[in-house]
Amino acid sequence: MSRIGRMPVEIPQGVKVQMSAGVLSVEGPKGKLSQAIHADVEVRIENNLGIVSRKNELKKTKAMHGLYRKLFDNMIVGVTRGFQKSLLINGVGYRAEIQGKSLILNLGFSNPVEYSVPDGLKIECESQNKIIVSGISKERVGQVAAEIRSIRPPEPYKGKGIKYETETIRRKVGKTGVK
Numbered sequence: 001m002s003r004i005g006r007m008p009v010e011i012p013q014g015v016k017v018q019m020s021a022g023v024l025s026v027e028g029p030k031g032k033l034s035q036a037i038h039a040d041v042e043v044r045i046e047n048n049l050g051i052v053s054r055k056n057e058l059k060k061t062k063a064m065h066g067l068y069r070k071l072f073d074n075m076i077v078g079v080t081r082g083f084q085k086s087l088l089i090n091g092v093g094y095r096a097e098i099q100g101k102s103l104i105l106n107l108g109f110s111n112p113v114e115y116s117v118p119d120g121l122k123i124e125c126e127s128q129n130k131i132i133v134s135g136i137s138k139e140r141v142g143q144v145a146a147e148i149r150s151i152r153p154p155e156p157y158k159g160k161g162i163k164y165e166t167e168t169i170r171r172k173v174g175k176t177g178v179k
Contacts, residue, residue, distance in 0.1 A: 005065035009050035009073050012080055017050060019043050024072060028079025031120075031136045035075060041068045050076075074138045084134035085145040091160035094152075095128035103131070107152040107162070115148060130165075 011017055015028040024043055025034045037043055040061040044051045052069040054061045077083070089096055089107075096105050103115040103123050117123045121135040121144055131148065135141045145164070154161035156172040163169060 003066075005052055005054070005069045007069065009052070009069065009076060011045070011048045011050055011076060015076060015079060017045050017076075019045065024075070026072075026075040026079050028076075030079050030082055033075045033078060033137060035068075035071055037068060038064050041065060043068070043072065078136040078138060082134055082136050083138045083141045084132055085141055086165035087131040087133070087145060087148060087162050088165055089129045089131070089162050090154065091158075094160070096125050096131050097128070098123065098125055103148070105148075105151060105162075108160075113151055115151070118144060131162075 015026060018025045018027075019037070022037050022039065023034055024037050025032065027033075040055050040058070041064050042053050042055060044053070050072055052065065052072060054065045074083075089105075091108060094105075094107050096103060098104075098117075101117050103117060103125075105113040105115065107113060118140070120137070121133060121140060123144070124132050124134075126132055133141050133145045133148070135144075149162045149164065152161045154163040154167075154169045156170060157174055159169050159171060
């Protein structure tokens with residue numbers, strides 16, 4: 001049995017969980033999320049615990065068992081605490097700022113790059129070199145952070161570009177000039 005899938009999901013006070021017609025809905029203080037559940041996976045709510053079980057022992061179903069349990073847990077965490085990713089900008093003259101519903105990035109291109117903030121997410125600039133993406137959906141927060149990073153990924157020689165705060169860039173040595 002899946003080690004992750006067999007663990008029950010604890011449902012805290014103030015969070016409503018509802019399963020209807022193959023769709024799992026979770027509503028909490030920060031918002032509401034829903035996720036379609038595959039027919040081979042079953043979700044039951046008993047005594048403030050969410051239990052995810054599988055209906056057969058096929059390899060694909062075993063893989064989905066742990067996946068849907070973790071998606072359920074991420075939904076609970078999202079509507080109670082939320083998720084956030086931090087990005088750091090490194091480079092001379094590189095900076096970011098928020099103007100209305102847009103993130104303006106000056107990254108050494110001839111013109112500034114404008115990234116519009118998607119609905120349901122919050123992007124803030126703690127400083128000119130630090131961007132924080134936050135929201136209730138772990139998937140959407142990660143996707144938006146990856147899209148912002150892909151505008152100017154870090155390069156290995158000087159480390160210039162946008163990187164995750166926890167990411168380490170493997171640096172390369174440039175040309176030595178010796179023949």
